């Protein structure tokens with residue numbers, strides 16, 4: 001967690017490099033930076049983002065996550081996401097399968113709808129634990145607003161590169177319309193001593209929305225690059241976000257932007273045995289948008 005000195009990410013595990021995109025350069029419309037973002041988003045669909053200016057907001061989100069996950073399980077289960085296909089709410093450890101054998105996941109997480117955050121103290125989708133309500137104004141709203149600004153800037157770059165009419169991609173992610181967009185905090189506990197093998201925390205998947213803005217301090221995220229049958233770690237770099245394209249944006253772009261498969265395994269090397277935390281913001285299309293494949 002914040003402030004702790006973490007054991008280093010090992011240098012002897014297969015690791016995939018990512019282009020480092022400078023958000024400050026994107027903001028001023030730097031042509032070269034936009035080209036590099038385009039390259040990253042069309043080749044692997046993943047990139048690091050530096051100078052995003054959300055460090056303080058992300059740090060507060062980790063604190064909010066700790067306060068929430070520290071609540072008694074009984075309390076967290078009152079806000080369970082349920083199984084009607086809506087992801088907002090709490091998901092307990094081991095509630096999902098990670099593979100075809102039914103091996104259960106090893107993460108608990110909390111999803112907070114962008115619509116509930118922006119409507120606070122009103123409510124659009126559902127209610128949340130007190131630890132969330134108490135930080136809506138101070139922590140969650142600032143994080144959501146920063147994430148929205150960043151993801152919308154990225155969408156505008158893609159809009160230009162795809163040669164779409166002005167505002168076309170933004171209109172598919174309009175703030176005027178409810179959507180599945182959400183902030184997520186994920187906790188993976190360390191492996192219990194009695195367990196022989198470390199489990200995959202989140203099984204292989206693509207993100208179903210448009211853009212993901214991810215923050216973590218420990219390794220464990222892996223990608224399966226196109227044409228490869230080997231998983232590669234993405235090394236966490238302090239202060240850099242990991243961003244990726246999801247399925248909806250791949251569809252909107254006619255398959256030009258890449259939604260790549262990834263998964264989360266226990267942190268490697270000296271980092272193994274530590275609790276792993278992530279904070280993510282997912283930008284997803286408005287609920288009225290139909291995805292044509």
Ligand SMILES: O=C(O)CCC(=O)C(=O)O
Nearest residue numbers: 186207216221264278280
């Ligand atoms: O925790 C991570 O590093 C990635 C999480 C992820 O892929 C997801 O929540 O969709």
Ligand SMILES: [Fe+2]
Nearest residue numbers: 205206207262
């Ligand atoms: Fe993901």
